Amino acid sequence: MAKLHVSTTVNGEPSEFLCEAxxxxxxxxxxPLGLTGSxxxxxxxxxxxxxxxxxGRLVCACLMLAVEADGAEIETIEGMSQxxxxxxxxxxxxxLAALQCGICTPGMLVAAKSLLEQNMNPTETEVRYWLAGxxxxxxxxxxxxxAVLDTAAEMREAAR
Amino acid sequence: xxxxxxxxxxxLAPHTLDEAVSAYADAAGAARILAxxxxxxxxxxxxxxxxxxxxxxxxxxxxxxxxxTPEGGFRVGAAVSGAVLAEHPTFGKxxxxxxxxxxxxxxxxxxxxxxxxxxxxxxxxxxxSVPAMIAAGAxxxxxxxxxxxxxxxxxxxxxxxxxxxxxGEILVSFTLPPRAPGSSDAYLRMIPRTEMDIAVVGxxxxxxMKDGVCTAARVALGAVAPTVVLVEDAAKALIGSKLxxxxxxxxxxxxxxxxxxxxDKRGTIVYRTKVAGVLLKRTAGIAADRAxxx
Ligand SMILES: Cc1cc2nc3c(=O)[nH]c(=O)nc-3n(C[C@H](O)[C@H](O)[C@H](O)COP(=O)(O)OP(=O)(O)OC[C@H]3O[C@@H](n4cnc5c(N)ncnc54)[C@H](O)[C@@H]3O)c2cc1C
Ligand code: FES
Ligand code: FES
Numbered sequence: 001m002a003k004l005h006v007s008t009t010v011n012g013e014p015s016e017f018l019c020e021a022x023x024x025x026x027x028x029x030x031x032p033l034g035l036t037g038s039x040x041x042x043x044x045x046x047x048x049x050x051x052x053x054x055x056g057r058l059v060c061a062c063l064m065l066a067v068e069a070d071g072a073e074i075e076t077i078e079g080m081s082q083x084x085x086x087x088x089x090x091x092x093x094x095x096l097a098a099l100q101c102g103i104c105t106p107g108m109l110v111a112a113k114s115l116l117e118q119n120m121n122p123t124e125t126e127v128r129y130w131l132a133g134x135x136x137x138x139x140x141x142x143x144x145x146x147a148v149l150d151t152a153a154e155m156r157e158a159a160r
Numbered sequence: 161x162x163x164x165x166x167x168x169x170x171x172l173a174p175h176t177l178d179e180a181v182s183a184y185a186d187a188a189g190a191a192r193i194l195a196x197x198x199x200x201x202x203x204x205x206x207x208x209x210x211x212x213x214x215x216x217x218x219x220x221x222x223x224x225x226x227x228x229t230p231e232g233g234f235r236v237g238a239a240v241s242g243a244v245l246a247e248h249p250t251f252g253k254x255x256x257x258x259x260x261x262x263x264x265x266x267x268x269x270x271x272x273x274x275x276x277x278x279x280x281x282x283x284x285x286x287x288x289s290v291p292a293m294i295a296a297g298a299x300x301x302x303x304x305x306x307x308x309x310x311x312x313x314x315x316x317x318x319x320x321x322x323x324x325x326x327x328g329e330i331l332v333s334f335t336l337p338p339r340a341p342g343s344s345d346a347y348l349r350m351i352p353r354t355e356m357d358i359a360v361v362g363x364x365x366x367x368x369m370k371d372g373v374c375t376a377a378r379v380a381l382g383a384v385a386p387t388v389v390l391v392e393d394a395a396k397a398l399i400g401s402k403l404x405x406x407x408x409x410x411x412x413x414x415x416x417x418x419x420x421x422x423x424d425k426r427g428t429i430v431y432r433t434k435v436a437g438v439l440l441k442r443t444a445g446i447a448a449d450r451a452x453x454x
Contacts (some may be wrong), residue, residue, distance in 0.1 A: 021171035133267020
């Protein structure tokens with residue numbers, strides 16, 4: 001069967017790839033596109049390690065077909081830092097040691113960034129609910145939640 | 161496992177409903193509709209289904225629009241995601257129970273994709289938006305090779321994973337009726353965790369209050385029978401009452417009587433039946449508070 005040709009935008013850059021109709025976005029990101037920052041923890045939408053945004057909306061790349069990216073904009077963890085300059089969330093995760101093995105971290109960061117883009121001043125409860133679909137086996141979540149809250153506070157301060 | 165789910169699958173994303181209906185009918189049972197994919201992709205991955213054609217309906221405007229009807233109700237496209245419905249300026253004020261039920265589905269990521277149409281067509285007796293839609297008195301518009309028809313939401317599910325949609329029929333939209341003053345709705349589910357779990361029992365209540373008396377009510381229960389059930393006897397017990405303890409207890413008794421649940425790891429028959437009555441009382445209380453109780 002002929003492969004499907006998809007034209008999309010990944011992290012602001014035009015991108016083209018060939019895929020099968022049944023390939024997920026995660027398959028194509030990690031395979032042909034070589035963007036292995038998005039992780040596959042479960043492939044069933046439960047863990048959030050594959051979190052990306054599709055036209056600005058947070059989704060699981062494992063529950064999206066790659067062909068659905070045609071004409072759309074995808075943002076992944078690889079687009080989060082500007083060159084060597086880390087995003088404030090990435091910086092804060094390092095400072096506060098909000099990661100251990102790191103498998104959940106890309107998904108946590110992408111999800112947290114999407115929260116802060118629509119809510120600059122989330123409560124702890126809002127952070128916890130927003131990140132409920134991002135599982136972490138290692139940290140016990142507290143450091144992650146604090147890192148997100150601290151980053152939000154710093155970003156609010158910087159925006160004043 | 162990273163790798164393709166399976167090969168030899170075709171994908172189509174038509175821009176019109178007519179194209180979608182004819183492609184769906186031509187595929188004669190080998191096709192699957194793709195809305196948010198949060199059930200479909202999981203089922204494909206597990207090997208439970210292997211469609212020959214995936215028909216993405218999200219490019220069809222009627223399936224992704226939210227509009228107010230001339231009568232003062234709402235039409236919600238079958239493929240509208242929970243996140244998009246939550247951003248609508250007025251829907252959640254008029255139908256807070258329907259919105260909270262849809263928004264309970266999964267995580268933020270799942271909300272970005274999951275639709276009420278997918279929730280209903282997937283046919284799970286535990287689908288969270290279904291009791292709320294039934295309590296709301298919502299109808300669905302369905303289009304197939306034989307034309308269009310409108311049916312009540314409660315007429316759609318027939319058993320776990322099975323619906324009344326005829327071969328080739330696509331769910332187009334939900335229509336929610338106009339609201340009398342003093343009306344509101346609510347949805348509660350019982351789950352062992354606070355997020356990301358499947359309902360052990362779900363309860364939707366929609367009611368109208370006038371001068372402290374309940375003048376209209378609809379009650380629906382999820383996860384207590386092979387399909388979501390409309391509990392007319394519970395509504396009868398509420399209507400005409402001031403939602404006093406006796407009326408609530410009578411409605412709870414009717415809810416327990418409507419339960420024909422299964423025993424599984426999430427809850428036993430006895431537990432589910434008891435919880436159905438408890439949830440009815442709590443949900444009716446929230447709906448009445450929202451309606452202003454007056
Ligand atoms: C991690 C996770 C958590 C979840 N949590 C919940 C939960 O808490 N509560 C809950 O109720 N569900 C839950 N679900 C299940 C699922 O997200 C919901 O059922 C969701 O509403 C499905 O919508 P969808 O748009 O993704 O459907 P799809 O996956 O696109 O479709 C579901 C089924 O319906 C058919 N279909 C879809 N749209 C139409 C249409 N317009 N006409 C005809 N057929 C159609 C499809 O062919 C498919 O068989 C969860 C799923 C995941 C992965
Ligand atoms: S890999 Fe997508 S949610 Fe786990
Ligand atoms: S740091 Fe290991 S899973 Fe989160």
